[in-house]
Amino acid sequence: MADSVTQILASGPPGTKKNIAVLGDGFAAGADQTTYNNKVQELLIDGVFGHDYFYEDAQAFNIFRVNLISNQSPVSVRVYDEHGTPTDASDDTIVSTTLRDTALGYIFSGSWAHCWLEPGANTSTRVQNALNTWVPDYDLVLIILNDPRYGGCGGGGFQIVPLGVNWTVMAHEFGHGTGGLADEYCASPNAYTGGEPGQVDLTINSNRASLKWGNFVAPATPLPTGTGACAGFTAGPRPAGWSDDQDVGLFEGGGTVSLGIYRPVINCRMRSNSPPYCPVCYTQMKRTMDPYTQHTFLKCYAGDFNGDGKDDVLIHNGNSILIYRSNGSQLDIAFSAVERVPGSWQFQPDDQFYVGDFNGDGKDEVVVYNSSNWAIEYLGLLADNGSGGLHLIARFDDAMPGWQFQRDDRFHVADFNGDGRKDLFVFNGDNWSIPYLGMLRSTGSSFTLAHRYDANMPSWQMRPGDQHFVGDFDGNGREDLWVFNGGDWSIAYLGMLSSNGSTLAMSHRYDANMPSWQMRPNDQHFVGDFDGNGKADLYVFNGDDWSIAYLGMLSSDGSQLSMRHRYDGNVPGWQMRKHDQHWLADIDGNGKADLFVYNYQDWYSEYLGTMRSDGNALSASWRVDWIGEWNLGAVDRFEPCNFEGVGGRRDLFVHNHDWFGLIRATPGLTLERLYYRWIHNYRYGRNW
Amino acid sequence: MIEKPQIEMSSEETAEPIRDNPRKPEMTDRQPRPRRISGKVHLMEDQPAKPKSGANRMPAVPKKRATERQRGERPEQRELEQRKPQRTERLGYVRLRVHVQGGEMSVLDIASVEGPLVAHEALHGDYAYEVIVSGKRVASGSIPDAGVMRSFPHPKPAKGQEGHHFTPATSFDFLVRIPKSLVSESKLRRVQIPVYRIKEGPLPQTEGPEPLAERFERQLREVGRLHGVDIDKLPKSSQARARNALR
Numbered sequence: 001m002a003d004s005v006t007q008i009l010a011s012g013p014p015g016t017k018k019n020i021a022v023l024g025d026g027f028a029a030g031a032d033q034t035t036y037n038n039k040v041q042e043l044l045i046d047g048v049f050g051h052d053y054f055y056e057d058a059q060a061f062n063i064f065r066v067n068l069i070s071n072q073s074p075v076s077v078r079v080y081d082e083h084g085t086p087t088d089a090s091d092d093t094i095v096s097t098t099l100r101d102t103a104l105g106y107i108f109s110g111s112w113a114h115c116w117l118e119p120g121a122n123t124s125t126r127v128q129n130a131l132n133t134w135v136p137d138y139d140l141v142l143i144i145l146n147d148p149r150y151g152g153c154g155g156g157g158f159q160i161v162p163l164g165v166n167w168t169v170m171a172h173e174f175g176h177g178t179g180g181l182a183d184e185y186c187a188s189p190n191a192y193t194g195g196e197p198g199q200v201d202l203t204i205n206s207n208r209a210s211l212k213w214g215n216f217v218a219p220a221t222p223l224p225t226g227t228g229a230c231a232g233f234t235a236g237p238r239p240a241g242w243s244d245d246q247d248v249g250l251f252e253g254g255g256t257v258s259l260g261i262y263r264p265v266i267n268c269r270m271r272s273n274s275p276p277y278c279p280v281c282y283t284q285m286k287r288t289m290d291p292y293t294q295h296t297f298l299k300c301y302a303g304d305f306n307g308d309g310k311d312d313v314l315i316h317n318g319n320s321i322l323i324y325r326s327n328g329s330q331l332d333i334a335f336s337a338v339e340r341v342p343g344s345w346q347f348q349p350d351d352q353f354y355v356g357d358f359n360g361d362g363k364d365e366v367v368v369y370n371s372s373n374w375a376i377e378y379l380g381l382l383a384d385n386g387s388g389g390l391h392l393i394a395r396f397d398d399a400m401p402g403w404q405f406q407r408d409d410r411f412h413v414a415d416f417n418g419d420g421r422k423d424l425f426v427f428n429g430d431n432w433s434i435p436y437l438g439m440l441r442s443t444g445s446s447f448t449l450a451h452r453y454d455a456n457m458p459s460w461q462m463r464p465g466d467q468h469f470v471g472d473f474d475g476n477g478r479e480d481l482w483v484f485n486g487g488d489w490s491i492a493y494l495g496m497l498s499s500n501g502s503t504l505a506m507s508h509r510y511d512a513n514m515p516s517w518q519m520r521p522n523d524q525h526f527v528g529d530f531d532g533n534g535k536a537d538l539y540v541f542n543g544d545d546w547s548i549a550y551l552g553m554l555s556s557d558g559s560q561l562s563m564r565h566r567y568d569g570n571v572p573g574w575q576m577r578k579h580d581q582h583w584l585a586d587i588d589g590n591g592k593a594d595l596f597v598y599n600y601q602d603w604y605s606e607y608l609g610t611m612r613s614d615g616n617a618l619s620a621s622w623r624v625d626w627i628g629e630w631n632l633g634a635v636d637r638f639e640p641c642n643f644e645g646v647g648g649r650r651d652l653f654v655h656n657h658d659w660f661g662l663i664r665a666t667p668g669l670t671l672e673r674l675y676y677r678w679i680h681n682y683r684y685g686r687n688w
Numbered sequence: 689m690i691e692k693p694q695i696e697m698s699s700e701e702t703a704e705p706i707r708d709n710p711r712k713p714e715m716t717d718r719q720p721r722p723r724r725i726s727g728k729v730h731l732m733e734d735q736p737a738k739p740k741s742g743a744n745r746m747p748a749v750p751k752k753r754a755t756e757r758q759r760g761e762r763p764e765q766r767e768l769e770q771r772k773p774q775r776t777e778r779l780g781y782v783r784l785r786v787h788v789q790g791g792e793m794s795v796l797d798i799a800s801v802e803g804p805l806v807a808h809e810a811l812h813g814d815y816a817y818e819v820i821v822s823g824k825r826v827a828s829g830s831i832p833d834a835g836v837m838r839s840f841p842h843p844k845p846a847k848g849q850e851g852h853h854f855t856p857a858t859s860f861d862f863l864v865r866i867p868k869s870l871v872s873e874s875k876l877r878r879v880q881i882p883v884y885r886i887k888e889g890p891l892p893q894t895e896g897p898e899p900l901a902e903r904f905e906r907q908l909r910e911v912g913r914l915h916g917v918d919i920d921k922l923p924k925s926s927q928a929r930a931r932n933a934l935r
Contacts, residue, residue: 013803015781015865087848089855112849115839128785128797137783137801139863152840155833156860161840169840180813180832180890185841187851198814198889256851284812284890288830291806291893344762375766395762402749433744452749455739461732490722490729511732512722518715547712548705568715569705575697578708602708604695622697 001029001069003103005134008045009063010339012318014137017292018178020044020063021138023130025104026075026146033067039144039163040065047167048174052276053285056678058338059320060292064135068103074146075162076100076107080114089113104130108147108162116151117160140177142170168273175270175277179285184263184271186230186253192261200284201270202255203262213264213280216248216685225249229258232266245275246683283687286678294318295678297655302641303355303364305334306388310645313653313660314355314366319347323389326643330673330681331662335389343392345380348373356413356422359383359444366390367424369411377405381446394446402449403438406431414470414479417441417450417501425481429464437462439502450502459506460495463488471527471536473556474498474507482538486521494519496560508560516563517552520545528584528593531555531564531615539595541582549576553618565617573620574609577602585640587612587665589648596640596652596665597622598632606632610665621668628671630654630661643672780868781805782933786817786881786914788835789859793883793914796861797926800933805867812890816900816908819866820880824897826870831862831883873934876917884908 011017022044024036044063048054054061079095082088092114097107104127105120131138143160150164154173161170175181182199196204205211208223217223222235230253233242244266254263254271263271268278277285299316306312310326312334320338324331340346345368354367358381366382376398385391399405408430416423421442429435434455441450455462460483469482478499486492491512497504512519522544530537535556543549548569554561569576579601587594592613597620600606609622625632639653643662651672652663660679662672676688722729780803785796805827813832818825839853864881871879884900888907894900900908919930 014801015803015805086846087853112839112842112845112853115837115853115855132797132799137799137865150840150843153837154840155837155857156835156862157833165840173840176833176838178832180830183852185851187841196888198886200812200890287892288810288812288890291809342761344764346765373768375768378765392762397762397765401752404746432746433742434739436746449749452746454746456736459734459736461736488730489732490725491720491731493732509732512720513717516717518718518720543708545709545712546715547707547709548714549708550715570701570703572701573699575703575706577706602706603697607697621699624697 001033003066003068003130003134005064005066007062008040008065009049009058009061011059011062011320012294014062016294017062018060018139018289019135019137020061020140020142021131021135022063022065022142022144023104023127024066024068024070024144024146025106026070026073026100026102027068028071028073029069032073032146033069035163036067036144036146037065043144043161043165043167043170044142048171051167051171053282054171054174055336056322056333057286057289057293058336059295059317060289064138066130066134068130070100070102070146072100072102074100075102076105076120077147078107078109078118080109080111082111082113086111087113102146104143106143106145106160108145108149108151110149110151112151115153117145117153117162140174168269172269172273175281175285179281179288181270181281181284182255184254184265184268185256186258187256188258189229190257191259192255192257197255197261199255201264201268201278201280203250204260206250206262211250213248216264216279216283216682217250218247218684221247221249221684223250224252224262226251226266228252243683245269245278248279248684279682279685282680286680286687290677295322296657297660297675298637298657299353300637300639300653300655300660301353301355301366302639302643302653303366304642305364305384305390307361307363308645309642311641311643311651313639313641313643314353316347316351316353318349321347321390324679325388326645326662328644329662331643331675331679332681333679337389341382341389341391342385343395345378345382345392345395352411354411354413354424357420358422358442360420367411367413369405369409371405371407371409377407377409379405379447383445396447400440400447400449402452403436403440410468412468412470412481414481415477416470416479416481416499418477418479423447423450425468425470427462427466427468429462429466435462435464435466439499439504441502451504453504457483457495457497457504457506459509460493460497467525469525469527471529472534473527473536474558475533475535480504480507480536482525482527484519484523484525486519486523492519492521492523494525496556498559510561514540514552514554514561514563516566517550517554524582526582526584526593526595529591530593530613532590532592537561537564537593539582539584539593541576541580543576543578543580549578549580551576551618553613553616567618571611571618571620574611574622582611583638583640583652585610585650585665586648587650589646589650589666591648594618596638598636598638600632600634600636606634606636608632608663608669610669623669627654627661627663627669629674630659630663630671779804781807781865782868782871784864784866784881784917785861786864787859787861788883788912791912793881793912795914795917795922797922798917798919798930798933800868801865805865807865807867808893808895810890810893811886811900811904814886815862815883815911816886816891817862817864817881817883818900819864820882820899821866821870821875821878823899825899826897827864827866828894828900829865834860834862871934873919873931876919876934878916879914880916881914882910883912883914885911 147162152161264280265278323335325334381394382390424440439450526539595611635656815831818828
């Protein structure tokens with residue numbers, strides 16, 4: 001068995017990430033290597049990177065596990081006679097040393113005053129050789145020694161530990177190595193006598209106005225909050241609901257001494273390993289690692305991934321996804337995956353996500369498609385893994401029986417057979433000599449082709465510019481297909497094709513005109529049941545092809561459309577313009593499809609509005625420029641959703657590169673929550 | 689007539705429609721005249737015929753389309769075959785391992801690493817460095833946790849054993865990373881790498897050529913400086929690798 005390396009966390013190129021190299025010493029070939037691998041998994045993947053801060057920022061790190069084969073096992077050991085003074089190494093004498101031929105030559109002693117271990121004569125060179133040979137770059141080095149006892153020695157980016165340590169110790173130590181955080185415990189009864197410490201989590205300043213973590217201290221929290229040796233809450237009774245690790249104040253003791261210096265919380269990870277980082281340390285870690293996570297809020301998808309009726313959000317960044325769960329008014333981390341999920345879907349920047357309940361379990365699943373980052377096309381189905389995350393339950397590589405995936409396949413989520421499981425329509429008008437449309441039926445755990453149309457559907461000649469929409473216009477519980485083509489023919493066409501569960505039939509085709517609507521190439525369509533009769537209707541907007549903008553409400557009688565209302569120029573309360581953008585919604589939760597409307601181009605400032613349907617007509621209202629603290633802008637993107645869980649689709653996720661907001665539309669447009677750069681709910685204060 | 693741009697939306701029900709495209713007509717109930725595409729009128733057939741066979745078609749749908757039941761881990765997804773980048777296109781950086789002993793700094797080795805680099809980071813902890821080439825900062829970073837050996841806290845400490853046991857390190861190494869496009873062997877001879885104690889931190893990530901010492905004059909104190917790197921003065925075992933890295 002030869003030395004080797006395995007990258008067990010692959011987030012990106014080494015120069016854009018913090019790289020952790022893991023080396024082992026005293027592990028021979030065979031079972032020892034399994035012991036070593038298991039310890040790496042336990043300490044790092046399941047431990048440090050399986051919890052709180054490191055879990056959500058795993059994408060900032062690469063981990064390289066180097067398997068070094070030692071000729072002998074376990075690691076060398078040394079016994080000291082400490083002469084009754086275990087805190088003073090200077091009078092210690094060596095009782096015995098058992099040297100073994102190990103890869104790095106470390107010697108474990110179990111003596112605290114000797115850093116528990118020490119290097120052998122050539123250890124430094126061997127470590128450097130191993131790093132140079134096996135890892136492209138490194139920032140932190142973890143060396144695991146084959147000795148069952150507790151201990152560990154850190155500093156200078158190195159952590160050297162035996163098998164007896166647990167992950168919480170490592171998470172504390174990484175706080176030093178990656179965040180530059182100070183210890184917050186009080187080992188000595190002494191008082192601090194120096195100046196203001198440079199670390200973010202210690203101070204000698206008790207002035208609220210200039211306190212460096214003052215933005216996290218609630219006005220009602222007394223300062224100092226705790227005085228006396230290594231104090232807890234001493235300034236009066238501890239408030240109800242006070243959190244020792246998340247409520248910030250000013251507590252005496254820290255930096256290993258008990259007096260004369262303050263820490264932010266009673267008990268952070270930098271004091272006693274097990275609690276999560278306090279808001280001050282967490283924010284420092286997040287800020288420090290922000291250039292390495294490379295996270296943005298650009299690609300966000302709403303879905304109820306745990307079936308509690310509230311929409312959550314899936315955020316995709318490069319080769320990672322994060323899922324944040326809604327509790328009705330805020331989001332909390334629920335799932336983080338870097339590079340792949342179990343079952344094996346490997347995330348890539350061009351992954352396309354389609355959210356829907358594909359297995360009818362009341363929770364949303366995710367179909368993910370990638371046609372450009374790999375040598376072939378892939379389609380995967382990701383479902384609940386039983387613990388709040390996702391795993392892959394089906395994957396098609398390049399093709400499925402009856403459908404050959406191609407670069408420009410376009411998917412639409414619809415339950416076309418009415419079995420309560422969302423299915424897929426897939427269309428490709430670009431990559432073949434004729435267009436194709438496939439109906440991919442969900443079995444709950446996979447997909448199978450129900451029908452394929454080559455070149456033509458009933459009474460419809462498919463063309464590359466066909467645009468598709470889904471909605472059950474005949475109210476039979478099966479979602480139907482709407483298709484529009486305004487550019488490939490001499491006149492525009494709109495087809496309504498009803499689904500019988502496995503095939504489509506043309507219910508009605510409109511050539512050039514719909515009732516009271518002249519179709520034009522730039523018509524925009526939004527299929528939704530605006531009169532609440534169980535049959536999907538059609539909103540159609542055109543801001544480009546006429547002198548004024550038009551919005552039509554065409555209701556379905558089950559087989560064809562009639563104009564319920566046409567707005568020429570204005571919807572009451574909203575002056576329509578060329579660049580109006582619309583999203584379907586159900587803002588008042590009455591089962592009648594409404595619209596969100598946004599325009600950032602045609603006015604002096606940005607307008608976000610709602611158009612509510614009473615079944616026959618619309619009434620609009622809007623906010624200009626700001627929604628609470630959200631400054632509307634050209635870069636904003638909107639995802640209609642129901643994060644409140646009150647029914648309908650009356651909310652919006654609003655997001656751009658750096659900001660993420662939760663907007664409620666009822667009773668009026670208001671901002672419920674705002675996040676900058678990362679999603680975290682501070683008990684008081686915020687990170688900007 | 690050119691319409692005067694309106695700057696604020698009106699909520700009045702009787703507000704005049706905005707004419708964004710005054711040269712275009714208003715919608716009517718008339719049947720539109722078909723437009724010609726390449727001189728011809730193209731209309732969709734009511735009952736389109738089956739397509740004739742031809743090239744670049746999807747394979748026929750198999751008669752039997754059993755649902756595939758999938759279990760377990762799938763094989764690795766197939767990597768794209770990357771075009772080998774030209775030398776001028778190649779991203780990369782060099783990594784210098786700098787040794788500090790008794791206040792003296794020296795370079796122990798220089799390695800080349802492929803790929804892009806985050807060349808500047810937030811500065812935190814006790815020390816930071818920057819790399820200055822021709823008066824311009826080209827890289828900067830933190831040196832966290834340097835100069836100390838820290839024994840992990842004892843799980844059942846005797847009196848006096850609480851917390852870490854700190855031992856000053858007699859020497860330590862830190863890593864300096866510089867985009868490859870900005871250094872060469874000759875430039876390296878003139879490079880300046882000052883090391884600062886962070887007096888007040890943390891300091892935010894900053895880009896741009898202004899040296900840290902000018903930008904954060906109050907917060908940083910210079911404690912050492914490496915004046916140029918001469919590959920001939922590297923340990924013999926590192927020289928060939930260093931030259932290779934700078935090629």
